[in-house]
Amino acid sequence: MTTTFRALLGATALCAIGGAAAAQDPVTLTIATVNNGDMIRMQQMTAPFTEANPDIRLDWVTLEENILRERVTTDIATGGGQYDVLTIGTYEVPIWAAQGWLAPLEDLPDDYDVDDLIPAVREALSVDDTLFAAPFYAESAMVMYRTDLAEAAGVTIPDNPTWTDIRTAAEAMTDRDAEVYGICLRGKPGWGENMAFLTAMANSYGARWFDTEWAPQFDSPEWQATLTDYLEMMTNYGPPGASSNGFNENLSLFQQGRCGIWIDATVAASFVTDPTDSTVADSVGFAQFPNKDGVDNHGNWLWAWNLAIPASSQKQDAARSFVAWATSKGYTDMIAEAQGWRAAPPGTRTSLYENPEYQEAAPFAAMTLEAINSANTQQSSVQEVPYTGGQFVAIPEFQGIGTQVGQTFSAALAGQMSADDALAAAQSSTAREMARAGYPK
Template sequence: MSGKSALLGATALVCMAASGAIADGHGKELTIAIVNNGHMINMQKVAEAYTEATGTKLNWVALEEGVLREQVTSDTATGGGQYDVINIGMQEAPIWGAAGWIEPLNFSDAYDVEDILPAMRAGLSHEGTLYAAPFYGESSMVMYRKDLADAAGVTIGDNDSWDNVKAAAAAMHDPDNGVYGACLRGKPGWGDNAAFITTVANSFGAAWFDADMKPQLDSPEWNAAINFYVDLLSNYGPPGSEGNSFNEILALYNEDKCGLWIDATIAASFLENPNVAYAQSPNAGNPVGANWLWAWAFAVPAGSPNADAAQDFIEWATSKEYVQAVGNHPEFGWGSVPTGQRASTYDLPEFQAAAKFAAAEMAAINSAAPEPTDLKPYVGVQFVAIPEFPQIGVVFGQEMAAALTGAKSVEDALADSQKAADGIMREAGYYE
């Protein structure tokens, strides 16, 4: 950091230290496991001021999403002690908190925990105790090239029908000129292709489980949803879609190769084309669960010898002061601050001026429905808040990738997913 941003960052850190929000970390060293996306990568530069002010050395381990989940889960579950601070999300935080795998978080009054958006606080808590603090939060929405849509004579509205979205993708699809109508997740993983596919299935009236927690992947609703997804992406998606998740599609979008993209609202912070427009997620008649709810958050593994220093770092990294530091940073600015986290961010004039996506993002977050509904008897939108879901979701994601490539029929992929899910749930004792 240098110049104005360094002064602002240092001033904020001094104030936080004076209030007791940051302890003297001289001699401390923290190993932090993070997902390798834009906001997390930016944080490594912003955090140079934190080390300068506190003396705490920060060792970063940036991993691809699926690898991060695997390594962090293994290390935390076994008490391996490899990390002092870990990136986790809403699927893990309540479950791991209840199991005693991660420490409860207790911040200073200056932190203003009530400023954290209610949906994020609730999703990262267990029985009213916060176990992870959101670095950023997100829902999902449509991000489309309005210039291409206008040229093709098509429109995309809020909560539009999937048929209209497919028609828009077809109209914008121009592979001879390197433009693909729809860029969607196809890479296997419960937080990769399974996340997006679940929102599609929800909108078709499908659910992972019935009221007895028996898998429902062989239902007509799942069949209709997956056939639609495979048809849309096979005909109007880029080649190799089975290898694409968030980072890969973001790169394609910024190379002007995508007509529309339905994915995490946080992507809007990193879109470079000025002709992007936004719409709420489409549905096939059932809007409940058509857009997901998620937060990438920080937690402290139980038994960490550096727990106090780890909580100090988390308090800083998820604070109002951190938002100011990013907004005033010469390399980043107000369009790049972490969003979906604090209500106060959306009140900042600088942010409002820079983030034309803010209203659409907040509307998506506010409309997400993680609590049980008539459609689904479980907590979660694009995931199910039970310990067994990651295992089921990984198998499902692999089967859906096979269906996308044509290695399996949709019917066979769903049948095999159903069989695997049923075996996992029986073994876990949900039913006999």
């Protein structure tokens, strides 16, 4: 760690954040987090925090996304108290806060600047104007594509493409002999894996999960078109074994130059344009999430990976110090100095997108901010719906229902059933679980 790092964080945010904690008895914070690139980077950059807070030690539990959700949900629902800091999403925060499972993030340092948080993100993490989680990075969804392959194939992907544009380009870019696949989309089952993407795609096709009486809508023509087109694109132009591919697997494929188009979280942009890890860093273009011809609804979602403190933690003061540090402006500055502005955690702070250095270093910045700001989590479908969300339905039961449907659709992608059979199974299982849960309520 350089002297500049110590000066930057030791003289500003860390002094204010860490002063109270340093006077306490030594504590070890157990932090549950996801194995995404930005979170791995955070673990590698915590020396300034631990040097400024010698009485706080950090114990990391790093898990794959689906496993993380399962373990932290079980722990917090039972009051197990295994973790002092949780990495959770915008789905969990308001539901868990309403249950009294999360400690409010009050009394944050003045230089934390809560008002600098992007309004849509801050609102998603608040209940009754009280913040219950701090965003580490936030995202929407967009198209990332190989500009060199598109040019060679003679196709154009506009800034606001339709699914017809995407399918045409994917077909033209596919070269199976060279192991280059026209399109890579999530197939790994999970409510936050393949169903995050497929729900967003369904929204862009004019579909909805439930009607206003909470009846499942998988028997609708919109869902029929969504799943049929998804399966056909992935079968004809996607990589083999796609039913096992989630965010990280598709990221790796794209960085290796094996995907023509990848539609996923905006946070991936910094990784696919990083020449250290990406073989195609100089040949990446960006576009908004597609919409179906005739449907005025791009599938932009709003998601944030956030740091929250379970109410069961006995180390809340120390945990609050760490959460404030890891999501502060000072942390962003440290990452920018160490790895460049492109690597700064995106999507959380207005000041980042007003920073000329970031704008110059991150060619995807404007597209990311546009996607985040245009995400409509209050009305994700063009049809009337009784729920909020975006790429999820914001009810407690969705975690189980979404994962079950995700397993069904992943099986269809693996060739184990047809689109019709998968939709019928999703309709039946969802109707059964919603009835058990007592909907409509």
